Amino acid sequence: MNKPELPWHSRFDLLGITFLLFLAASLGALPSIEGSGRDLDYMGNLARFAAQFFPPDWSILDRTLSGLLETIQIALVSTLLAILLSFVISLGASRNVSPVWLLWPTRMLLNIIRTIPSLLWALLAVVIVGSNSLAGVIALTLYSVGYLAKFFSETFESTDQNSQNALKSLRASPLQAFQYGLWPNARPIIWSHCLWMLEYNVRSASIIGYVGAGGIGLHLKLYAESADSWNKFSLVLLCILFIVTMLDFTGEKIRKSIRDKLEGIKK
Amino acid sequence: MMEVKDVGLSLSGRWLFQSLNLSIPSSSFIAITGPSGVGKTSLLRILSSKLSPTEGKITSMLKDGQDISMIFQDLQLANGASTLNNVLSGCLGRHSSFKTLLGFPKKEKETSLEWLRMFGLEKKARQWASTLSRGECQRLAICRSMLSSPTLLLADEPVASLDSDWANRTLHILKDSQKKRGGSVVCSLHDENQVEQFADYVLRLDSTNPDQWRWEKLAPLDA
Numbered sequence: 001m002n003k004p005e006l007p008w009h010s011r012f013d014l015l016g017i018t019f020l021l022f023l024a025a026s027l028g029a030l031p032s033i034e035g036s037g038r039d040l041d042y043m044g045n046l047a048r049f050a051a052q053f054f055p056p057d058w059s060i061l062d063r064t065l066s067g068l069l070e071t072i073q074i075a076l077v078s079t080l081l082a083i084l085l086s087f088v089i090s091l092g093a094s095r096n097v098s099p100v101w102l103l104w105p106t107r108m109l110l111n112i113i114r115t116i117p118s119l120l121w122a123l124l125a126v127v128i129v130g131s132n133s134l135a136g137v138i139a140l141t142l143y144s145v146g147y148l149a150k151f152f153s154e155t156f157e158s159t160d161q162n163s164q165n166a167l168k169s170l171r172a173s174p175l176q177a178f179q180y181g182l183w184p185n186a187r188p189i190i191w192s193h194c195l196w197m198l199e200y201n202v203r204s205a206s207i208i209g210y211v212g213a214g215g216i217g218l219h220l221k222l223y224a225e226s227a228d229s230w231n232k233f234s235l236v237l238l239c240i241l242f243i244v245t246m247l248d249f250t251g252e253k254i255r256k257s258i259r260d261k262l263e264g265i266k267k
Numbered sequence: 268m269m270e271v272k273d274v275g276l277s278l279s280g281r282w283l284f285q286s287l288n289l290s291i292p293s294s295s296f297i298a299i300t301g302p303s304g305v306g307k308t309s310l311l312r313i314l315s316s317k318l319s320p321t322e323g324k325i326t327s328m329l330k331d332g333q334d335i336s337m338i339f340q341d342l343q344l345a346n347g348a349s350t351l352n353n354v355l356s357g358c359l360g361r362h363s364s365f366k367t368l369l370g371f372p373k374k375e376k377e378t379s380l381e382w383l384r385m386f387g388l389e390k391k392a393r394q395w396a397s398t399l400s401r402g403e404c405q406r407l408a409i410c411r412s413m414l415s416s417p418t419l420l421l422a423d424e425p426v427a428s429l430d431s432d433w434a435n436r437t438l439h440i441l442k443d444s445q446k447k448r449g450g451s452v453v454c455s456l457h458d459e460n461q462v463e464q465f466a467d468y469v470l471r472l473d474s475t476n477p478d479q480w481r482w483e484k485l486a487p488l489d490a
Contacts, residue, residue, distance in 0.1 A: 106289040170319070170336060170415050171360025176367055184348030259365035262347055265399030 018248060028084035037254035053234035057174070064239050071141065073245070074136040074208075075201035081137070083194050090152030097156060097231035113146030140201050140208070152186075153194040159186040168249030178237050188262045192255045199247045206240050216240060268451055269291050270418060271316065282310055284472055284478045287323065289482055291419065291451055296442045298462045299474030301456045307455040308340060310472075311421045314453060329418055336417035338425045339415055340406040346397035350388055353396050353407055354379040357414030374413070382410040385440060386438030387433075409437060413444060420445055422454040427460070434458070438465045 011022075029121035092098045121143050125135035172180065195239030209217020216236060223233040268291045274466030275285035290417045291297060291314075301305045312318035313325065315337045328463050336357070344353050358379075371379075383389040386406040387482050391399060396407060405428045409481070412420060420441065426434035433466060438454075442465055445452050461486065471481040 152465055160346070162339075162341065162343040163345040166339060167356050167359055169315070170411075172356065173359070173364045175364040176356075176359045179364075180348065180352065181345055184345040184352070186347070188347050216392070241305060261395060262397050264346065264395070264399070 012257050026150035049230070052228070052230035055231065056235035056238055057231040058235060059217045060235060061239075062217070064236050066215040067209075067236075068239050068243060070133055071205040071217075072202060074140060074213075074215050075198060077203070078137045078140035078144060079194065079198045079201050082148050082197065085141070085145050086148035086152050089149040090156065093153035094147060094156040095112070095153075096161065099221040110146055110149050113142060114150070116143070116146075116221060117213060118143040118204045118208060122211050122213035126212045131212035131214075134216055136205055136208050139213055140204055143204070144197050144201060148193060148197055152190055155186045155189045155193070156182065159189070188258045192258055195251045199244070199251050201246055203240075205245055208242075227242040269325040269327055271314075272324045272326070274313065274325065276306060276318075277297075278309070278320040279390035281323075283438040284480060285322075285434070287480055289468075289470060291453060291462045293449050293451060294446045295451045295467045296445070296465055297451065297453045297470045298466035299453065299472065300459070300462060300469060301329045305472045306421050307390070307472065311337065311423050311453065311455065314419075314423050333386070336412040336415045336420055338408055338420070338422040342404050344404055344408060344411075346394045347395060349378070349393050350383065350396055350399065350407055351379055351392040354382055354410045354414055357411040360415060377432055379414055382413055386437070390421070391393065401435065402430070405429060406433070406437065413441075416448065418448075418450045419458070420450065422452060424455050424457070424488045427457070433462065 027169035030047065089106060089110070093104045093110060095103060118139060122135060125138040125142075129135050129138065159182055161182065163185060165175045167177040167181040168174070204218075205215045207217045207220075209219070210221045211214040212218070216239070219236050220233065223229040223236065271289045274287040278281045288311075289297075300309060301307055309318060311323055313320050313333050317337075325341070345356065348356075355375055358371065358375045359367060362375075366372070367378075380389055380392065382394055386409065388399075388403060388406060391403065396404060399407060405425065409422075409425055412422075422441065425441070427435050429437060438461060441452050441454070444450075454466075456466075466485055469481075469483050469485060471483070473479045473481075
């Protein structure tokens with residue numbers, strides 16, 4: 001009796017093929033780790049450089065905290081503005097809310113916004129409004145809108161539409177059905193996205209100062225460029241690390257609590 | 268109130284029911300019984316104008332799609348909204364979008380709380396619907412429909428997740444409230460005791476013979 005045989009290529013699905021392609025391309029890109037080709041003492045360099053970070057220079061703590069405060073202010077204001085703009089734009093980008101003539105141009109616009117990294121938005125904003133925190137707010141607002149509006153529209157599309165339809169059958173207007181049917185189900189997820197964006201913006205706001213858009217990034221740039229200031233640089237890094245970790249921790253706790261509450265106790 | 272004449276429904280080439288004739292009088296409680304998949308939900312959807320019958324005609328004295336409220340089998344609540352707001356959304360058809368943009372009229376809130384109290388949910392008024400049990404959600408969906416003050420209440424297995432005590436209390440409330448305002452209830456039920464106790468009429472659907480349905484007037488029982 002013949003043994004049943006599967007064709008040799010049946011084991012390759014999309015996952016397998018893309019993994020093989022990725023592996024082949026990565027191996028082909030190995031020359032990029034060659035470096036300069038000069039015989040440098042990498043580990044020695046690293047040890048000498050890292051040693052300059054310690055001990056951190058606590059004498060600049062006041063200055064650093066005030067820079068950090070400006071960073072957080074930039075993140076807060078830009079996230080708030082982005083939430084407001086994204087809410088409006090996301091309605092245009094949601095398949096179940098927007099007409100087709102508005103849907104695709106809006107999505108295209110969001111794609112374009114997302115293509116530009118936050119640092120580039122910051123450079124553009126500095127050119128237009130000068131080197132200050134307003135540039136940071138403009139940059140991060142635009143950058144955040146690209147992501148938040150996409151998240152919001154995906155949330156509107158994936159949220160259970162049944163309660164909205166139930167209200168329409170109770171003669172609610174489309175606006176009422178959205179406000180009291182769809183929105184309450186989407187709101188907790190949307191707020192989770194907003195919290196995530198705030199965390200992300202605090203991180204981004206820490207670096208955009210490097211190109212003059214306000215915040216702690218300017219301090220990083222100054223200390224990195226002046227000789228023997230790596231111990232000051234390390235203190236700034238420590239402060240950023242502390243604030244970002246706290247935000248991560250708190251944000252995750254809040255998001256989990258929202259998720260649990262929404263999933264409820266029904267089993 | 269509503270006349271159903273020679274109505275039949277065929278889904279995917281199979282007749283669920285055929286030659287269905289019935290009349291829904293005012294102030295009546297009509298039960299629909301039959302095994303799962305026989306077409307009880309589809310018939311309720313036809314009565315609510317959400318589904319068109321394959322054949323036959325429905326004549327309604329009610330305004331086009333108005334004055335009818337449906338309690339869905341899958342409840343269709345807003346899980347992220349408070350229990351109170353879920354009930355309040357039953358009154359949206361009475362108010363303009365502008366009026367409800369920033370909240371609901373005080374009178375509606377009071378009536379909603381009264382419905383919640385009647386169904387034992389007033390202490391959970393501020394809780395999200397997602398945090399309620401299945402039985403509580405079912406009572407909540409009933410409150411929402413009752414706030415819309417329908418002339419015809421269509422209820423798809425409204426007591427399926429309730430214990431027998433709450434099931435009987437619920438059917439009592441539905442029957443009494445609708446009778447008081449001259450309205451009717453059409454309700455799919457499985458429990459024959461509940462049918463006997465509450466229904467004025469019963470429509471029995473049969474899965475094996477789509478044209479074999481029975482319409483019975485039941486002797487009134489003072490429950």
